[in-house]
Amino acid sequence: MSRIEALIELDNVRKSFGDFEVLKGISMFVQKGEAVCIIGPSGSGKSTILRCINGLFPIDEGFIRVGTHRVHELKSDKAMRSLRHQVAMVFQQYNLFPHRTALQNIMMAPIQVLGHDRAEVEERARKLLKKVRLSEKADSYPGQLSGGQQQRVAIARALAMQPEVILFDEVTAALDPETVKDVLFAIRELVEEGLTCILVTHEMKFAREVSQRVCFTDHGLIVESAPPAELFDNPQDPRTREFLGQVL
Amino acid sequence: MAGFVLHYDDKKRAVQLLITLGVVVWIAVDAATGGSAYWTRVLVRLPLLLTGSATGWPVTGGFVLNILLSIASMALATALGTIMGLGTLARVGLIRVPNLLLVNFLRNSPWLVLLFATLYFLPFEMRIFGTIVPFPPFVKAVIGLALPTAANFSEVIRGAVQSVHSGQWEAARSLGYNTFQIYRHVIMQQAMRRMIPGWMNLYAPLMIATALATVTGIQDVLTILNTLLAMENERVIVYFYLTILFLFIPYCYPIAAIARRLERAVKGDSL
Numbered sequence: 001m002s003r004i005e006a007l008i009e010l011d012n013v014r015k016s017f018g019d020f021e022v023l024k025g026i027s028m029f030v031q032k033g034e035a036v037c038i039i040g041p042s043g044s045g046k047s048t049i050l051r052c053i054n055g056l057f058p059i060d061e062g063f064i065r066v067g068t069h070r071v072h073e074l075k076s077d078k079a080m081r082s083l084r085h086q087v088a089m090v091f092q093q094y095n096l097f098p099h100r101t102a103l104q105n106i107m108m109a110p111i112q113v114l115g116h117d118r119a120e121v122e123e124r125a126r127k128l129l130k131k132v133r134l135s136e137k138a139d140s141y142p143g144q145l146s147g148g149q150q151q152r153v154a155i156a157r158a159l160a161m162q163p164e165v166i167l168f169d170e171v172t173a174a175l176d177p178e179t180v181k182d183v184l185f186a187i188r189e190l191v192e193e194g195l196t197c198i199l200v201t202h203e204m205k206f207a208r209e210v211s212q213r214v215c216f217t218d219h220g221l222i223v224e225s226a227p228p229a230e231l232f233d234n235p236q237d238p239r240t241r242e243f244l245g246q247v248l
Numbered sequence: 249m250a251g252f253v254l255h256y257d258d259k260k261r262a263v264q265l266l267i268t269l270g271v272v273v274w275i276a277v278d279a280a281t282g283g284s285a286y287w288t289r290v291l292v293r294l295p296l297l298l299t300g301s302a303t304g305w306p307v308t309g310g311f312v313l314n315i316l317l318s319i320a321s322m323a324l325a326t327a328l329g330t331i332m333g334l335g336t337l338a339r340v341g342l343i344r345v346p347n348l349l350l351v352n353f354l355r356n357s358p359w360l361v362l363l364f365a366t367l368y369f370l371p372f373e374m375r376i377f378g379t380i381v382p383f384p385p386f387v388k389a390v391i392g393l394a395l396p397t398a399a400n401f402s403e404v405i406r407g408a409v410q411s412v413h414s415g416q417w418e419a420a421r422s423l424g425y426n427t428f429q430i431y432r433h434v435i436m437q438q439a440m441r442r443m444i445p446g447w448m449n450l451y452a453p454l455m456i457a458t459a460l461a462t463v464t465g466i467q468d469v470l471t472i473l474n475t476l477l478a479m480e481n482e483r484v485i486v487y488f489y490l491t492i493l494f495l496f497i498p499y500c501y502p503i504a505a506i507a508r509r510l511e512r513a514v515k516g517d518s519l
Contacts, residue, residue, distance in 0.1 A: 054422055077426035084424035095419035099437050109423035112433060161423060 007032040007196055008053060008165065013062035015048060022048045024220035025062070030198060032164075035191040037207035037228070038200045040217035041243060046200040047092075049217070050167040053198070054087040055080050066165065085114060088158035092170040094150040096142040102129065102153045103138040106160045114161070121160070128156035132186050148179025155186055166190065168199040184210075204247055208232055216240045286487045293476055297491070300467050309467025311495050317389055317468065318455040324394035325454070326447070329401030336406050339427075347402075354399035359392075359457050366392035367464050389461040397454050404446035408439035448507035452500045459496075469495065 006029035015023040022045045030036050038046045051057040052064060055071050064071035069083045096105050106125040110116045129135050132152035142150050151171055158166055168187065172180045184206050191197055191210050201207055207214055208228040215225040216237070224237045232248075235241045254262075279287055296302045300309025307313075335347030354362070366388050373382040412435050420430040462470040469492060477485055 051418075056418060056421055077421075080421075081424045081426075084422060087422075089419075089422040091415060091419060093413075093415050095413075095415035097416065097419070097434055097438075108433065109425065112429060113424040157423070 006030060007034075007067060008198075009063070009065040010049075010053070011063040013049075013052060013059050013064060015045075015052060015057060015059050022220055023052070023059075026217075026220070026222055028215060028222060028225065030165075030196060032196055033194045034213065035197045035199065035211045037211040037214045038198065038217055039202070039204065039207060039214060039243075040223075044217045045220045046217055047169050050089065050169050050198060050200060053165075054089055054167060055083055056089075081113065085161055086163055087165045087167065088161050088163035089167040089169065090151070090154050090158050090171050092173050094142070094147070094154045094174075096150055096154055096157070098142050101139050101141055102134065102145065102156075105142070105153060106157045109157070110160050110162075125156070125160055128159050129153075131159075131189070132156050133182070146179060147175045148182050151175060151179075151183045152186055155183070155190075159190075163195075165196045165198070168197060168201070170200050170202065172201070172203055202247070204232070204244075216243065218243070283487070286484045289480065289484050290487050290491050293488070294491070296476065297469055297472060297488075297495075300472060309469075310472055311469040313386075313466065313468050314455070314458040314461075315499070317386070317393070317458045317461060317466070318451070320390045321393040321397060321454055321458075322451055324390060325397035325401055325450070328394060328398035330405060331402075332398060333402035333405030333409075334431075336402060337409055351399045351402050354396050355403070357396065359396050360460050360463070362395055363389065363392035363460055363463055366395070385464040385466045389458075389464045389466055392464070393454060393457055393461065397450055400450050401447060404443055404450065405439070408442040408446070409435055411442055412438050445507045445511040448503055448510070452504045452507075455500050455503075456496060 008028075008030040010026050010028050013023050013026040014021065026045070026049055028036075038049060040046050048057060052059050053066060053071065055074055059072055062072065066083060067086055069086070071083060074080050074083060096102075097108070100108060103122075103125055106128060107118075107121050110121045110124070111118055126135070126138065129138055132155055134149055134152055134156070137145060137149060137153070142153070145153065155166075155171075171187070172183055175183065180203070184203065187197070187199070188206075188210050199207070199211065211228055213225060214228045214231045216223050216231065216235075216239075218239050224231060224235065224240045226236075231240065232244065235244055275283075295304035296310065298311045299305065299307045300313065301307070332347055332351055335343055336351055338344045338347070367385075370383050370388050370391065372384075373380050375381075409431075416434055416438070417430060420434045425433065458468065459470050461468055462474070465471065473488055473492060477488065480488070
């Protein structure tokens with residue numbers, strides 16, 4: 001795979017929190033329209049990779065490019081804005097704004113950050129709510145919604161920014177088993193529509209079904225990266241084998 | 249009776265009622281055994297204590313002045329405290345460190361000393377942009393009481409802002425908001441609710457502290473009382489001080505009670 005064609009490119013990315021080195025040289029490429037899953041034990045740096053890609057965490061060393069943005073060189077909120085427009089993120093804890101209704105949560109950023117027209121944004125927001133099958137919850141506050149519903153609103157909120165890439169950070173980890181499938185269904189639709197997705201997940205079955213490539217991380221390094229059938233059925237690295245043996 | 253159980257709140261109310269009854273009975277007994285003559289003296293002077301003039305009008309001071317002083321100080325403290333609170337939250341050390349030093353200095357100084365300090369450090373008038381701004385004792389008292397209250401309020405703001413879950417910052421940042429927009433659209437709107445009980449909790453001590461302002465020489469309830477007592481005999485002094493106490497308590501207690509109720513109401517909203 002060529003570096004130049006890739007939509008997202010990470011090269012030897014290093015990141016420490018204090019004395020603890022979380023990322024010890026991460027390199028990966030993601031093509032446009034590709035769905036990549038990152039799996040691995042907790043503390044292996046999966047979520048940190050996502051946060052480095054959209055600039056939430058500054059990196060210590062290395063190179064990150066998303067489209068035309070050289071992320072490691074962006075310093076201010078202002079410089080980050082167009083990157084954040086291009087890359088949206090969905091969080092494990094949903095992080096909806098509790099003082100705003102579901103509809104308002106979706107509409108806020110496109111109006112306040114991108115300066116889009118309110119009427120047009122409302123139409124877009126209602127369409128997105130319909131897409132995640134929550135039309136009737138438009139006027140509910142996050143506190144009145146179940147975890148799975150909140151997460152689907154969060155996905156709609158991310159989509160409202162009309163991003164090219166969405167980062168999913170263990171979005172089903174805090175959910176009840178029966179609501180997980182609604183959220184996964186919504187994500188699967190996005191992947192099938194050709195949106196570029198990077199998913200950190202513990203849902204191995206979902207990772208196998210939905211992604212074109214799976215990366216296994218351990219101790220701040222990508223140990224193995226392969227199409228799901230290959231990685232799950234015929235893991236090359238002993239660490240991958242050990243991890244899969246524990247979770248499958 | 250079946251199902252009749254005394255809960256904590258019921259017990260608390262019962263004790264409060266008992267104490268109130270005890271005080272009332274004690275006052276009644278004392279009044280019946282010769283105290284009523286003293287109470288009459290107090291009653292005659294009450295309009296003077298409340299408003300600063302013997303007939304009750306016009307208002308030139310007294311307890312009403314204490315209330316005005318507390319309101320003016322609170323307004324100034326809210327404005328100053330907001331600036332200081334946001335200052336202590338600044339990411340730039342050059343703004344944050346001086347603010348933290350100032351806040352901690354003011355929070356750890358005795359209020360009476362701060363009052364004396366403003367009294368002697370501030371000139372009685374000042375030239376600002378060609379106009380002469382006078383600093384009468386009332387204004388100095390307002391500033392002197394506002395300073396420590398502002399420092400305490402800034403800590404209320406800091407606490408409320410920091411109590412908003414860090415995920416809110418991440419989510420807002422990932423949506424492209426800048427720091428100012430995050431404060432405005434996301435953090436402050438959530439923090440405001442949590443600030444109100446703390447803000448009200450600061451008002452009660454401020455109101456109580458207005459009695460200290462007597463050192464600035466304004467005609468507050470205590471200054472008037474001191475002037476008045478020169479003309480009264482020693483035995484009656486106790487009755488006058490009791491009266492002043494009973495002026496402050498019914499004014500401050502309900503505010504503290506409402507604040508406590510709001511605190512309980514706000515506790516539930518997490519994240």
